[in-house]
Amino acid sequence: MATQPAEMTVHSSQPYNAEPPRSALADRELTPVEAFYHRNHAPETPRIDPAAWTLRVDGLVERPATFSLGALRERFAEHTDVVTLQCAGNRRSGLMEVADLPGETPWGPGATGTARWTGVRLADVLRDVGVDPDATDVELVGADVTDEPGEPEPYTVSVPLEKALAPEVLLAWSMNDELLPPAHGAPVRVVVPGWIGARSVKWLERVTVRDAPSDGFFQAVAYRLLPADAAPGRGRGVALGPIAVNADVLAPDDGAEVPAGPTRLTGYALAGGDRTIVRVDVSTDGGASWVQADLDPQAGRWSWRLWHAELDLPVGTTRVVARAWDSAGGVQPADPAELWNPKGYVNNSWAHVTLHAM
Numbered sequence: 001m002a003t004q005p006a007e008m009t010v011h012s013s014q015p016y017n018a019e020p021p022r023s024a025l026a027d028r029e030l031t032p033v034e035a036f037y038h039r040n041h042a043p044e045t046p047r048i049d050p051a052a053w054t055l056r057v058d059g060l061v062e063r064p065a066t067f068s069l070g071a072l073r074e075r076f077a078e079h080t081d082v083v084t085l086q087c088a089g090n091r092r093s094g095l096m097e098v099a100d101l102p103g104e105t106p107w108g109p110g111a112t113g114t115a116r117w118t119g120v121r122l123a124d125v126l127r128d129v130g131v132d133p134d135a136t137d138v139e140l141v142g143a144d145v146t147d148e149p150g151e152p153e154p155y156t157v158s159v160p161l162e163k164a165l166a167p168e169v170l171l172a173w174s175m176n177d178e179l180l181p182p183a184h185g186a187p188v189r190v191v192v193p194g195w196i197g198a199r200s201v202k203w204l205e206r207v208t209v210r211d212a213p214s215d216g217f218f219q220a221v222a223y224r225l226l227p228a229d230a231a232p233g234r235g236r237g238v239a240l241g242p243i244a245v246n247a248d249v250l251a252p253d254d255g256a257e258v259p260a261g262p263t264r265l266t267g268y269a270l271a272g273g274d275r276t277i278v279r280v281d282v283s284t285d286g287g288a289s290w291v292q293a294d295l296d297p298q299a300g301r302w303s304w305r306l307w308h309a310e311l312d313l314p315v316g317t318t319r320v321v322a323r324a325w326d327s328a329g330g331v332q333p334a335d336p337a338e339l340w341n342p343k344g345y346v347n348n349s350w351a352h353v354t355l356h357a358m
């Protein structure tokens with residue numbers, strides 16, 4: 001059944017940056033492609049002929065190789081997994097309420113989504129070409145050229161070899177059982193489960209095995225966590241990798257008017273790296289007391305965990321907050337002011353919506 005296109009909030013058109021409203025994500029294991037956020041750094045979406053596309057695999061490997069899409073599909077076993085992507089800038093607007101972040105996209109709650117991805121394992125491709133013993137990192141290069149570094153540069157990042165060899169990392173050509181759309185990286189994108197969206201390179205063209213992280217702008221300068229008083233610069237701060245435990249309320253919407261009395265609240269929680277979500281707490285008194293939400297089973301090992309809770313809302317305005325706990329006992333911090341950083345990443349402070357009950 002065709003889904004109605006969601007009302008996306010468009011933050012910019014070139015590059016195209018857009019996010020769905022909470023309601024388009026609520027109560028769905030899979031986010032429809034039409035409602036999946038778009039996060040781009042180049043003004044133009046590459047349009048690549050899948051029949052002409054090739055993937056170059058080189059660097060510290062025994063047998064550098066070039067694969068066509070057909071060769072990838074013939075040579076390596078196909079794998080499908082449900083995986084949540086989340087931009088490191090998701091919920092940045094909450095940090096902007098603490099202090100301004102000039103030039104950064106003011107993402108709300110929607111720079112995240114979950115899809116079923118099909119492709120081959122990056123690990124299988126790397127084993128096929130033979131990785132040198134002194135390799136440590138795998139650079140991933142997209143076809144899109146961005147001006148953000150000051151001079152034109154293809155979108156380039158890297159992941160440590162250990163993650164690149166993990167079975168969950170896919171080179172995917174399909175999203176929710178359809179061919180990957182051009183906007184989401186056709187013909188082939190990387191999917192790096194548990195890691196910030198920036199590492200899941202779209203329009204993949206080249207994989208280079210190295211003995212150091214990529215020098216690409218989006219590895220060496222952007223997507224790095226800086227102390228609050230530091231200025232961004234090459235090699236400064238820490239390159240973000242695994243996602244930090246996060247959660248949000250997806251329904252009712254922030255600012256919604258609802259009938260007083262029992263109200264069903266739903267949302268998602270996502271643990272980063274190889275952690276899992278073990279608990280979600282909800283509070284209507286600013287965190288003085290908490291009730292535990294019910295957790296749905298996960299659609300996949302690397303997908304978000306949907307949760308729901310029934311609250312008894314009194315007439316008037318209630319601010320509802322929620323926080324998730326992961327399997328290492330990690331929990332979301334209360335206050336975005338504790339987290340504010342000069343590029344505005346990783347706002348995983350308590351989720352909140354304000355509801356008006358009548």
Ligand SMILES: Nc1nc2c(c(=O)[nH]1)N[C@H]1C(S)=C(S)[C@@H](COP(=O)(O)O)O[C@H]1N2
Pocket residue numbers: 036037038039040041042085086087088141142143144155183184185196197198199200201202203
């Ligand atoms: N080639 C390329 N890959 C990219 C990007 C990009 O700008 N160019 N953006 C990254 C970021 S920051 C995120 S959060 C995800 C977004 O994927 P989506 O647009 O399919 O949601 O793609 C990542 N891969």
Ligand SMILES: [Mo]
Pocket residue numbers: 039086087088089196197198
């Ligand atoms: Mo991102």
